[in-house]
Amino acid sequence: MTRHLHDKFLLYLNSSLAMENAALERVQRRVQQTILEDARQQLQNHLEETKQHQNRLSQLITKLGRSPTQEKGQLPIAMPPDSLRNVMHPSMTSAEQELMQSVEDTIVESAEVIGYNLLIQMAGKMNDMTDAIPPLRQSLQEEEKMFTWLRANAPAMFAKLWPQIEESLSSSSTSSKIKTTTENVDDIIQTFKCESCNETFNSRQELRQHTIQNHQSK
DSSP: OHHHHHHHHHHHHHHHHHHHHHHHHHHHHHHHHOSOHHHHHHHHHHHHHHHHHHHHHHHHHHHTTOOOOOOOOOOOOOOOOHHHHHHHGGGOOHHHHHHHHHHHHHHHHHHHHHHHHHHHHHHHHSGGGGGGHHHHHHHHHHHHHHHHHHHHHHHHHHHHHHHHHHHHHHHHHHHHHHHHHHHHHHHOOOOEEOTTTOOEESSHHHHHHHHHHHTTTO
8 A cells, every 4th residue: 555655646746847847948938038027037036946846856756766757747827718819819919918927827836836735745644755745845835935926916017017008909999990080081972062053063173164164154
């Protein structure tokens, strides 16, 4: 029974390592792409922490006689259906993308907090795995710190990004209205009425000729 528990625990450790491998790639990308300087600094710090999370998990797995996985897991990202994503994404501004990415950052951190809590609880149930708890708890604390920072700074990030989003949407709306108005003007057929006989004409020139021929001589 104990051997089976160890094997199961190793599977969970390697699963968490696969998630950290994927998280490292994501955080590296976010450091390069974010348009908020304070977020970049926080992500850069967490990038170094993520590397340490990988090292701790790898050391635990190696100590237990297994090989640390090099594979990347699939991070829990909120993804709309294709029908919505195909409409939303092409029109997203950089500010909108940053806002959505910050939401995804929070989801990922929340999942990692839950994952490390599970590992610690499992280790606590196995008498010979108590040595695994301190490094797992250290990683948990760093994930919780990042998660707390994201939640605490979410209003400030929104406040910085929303004016850019609103301005972009207003510009798009104004441009659309101008285009529509221009097209409508082009479509209008202007008519000109003779004040003497109320006959209508399609141009000023036609009205002028009519006036000369029919009314000026009278």
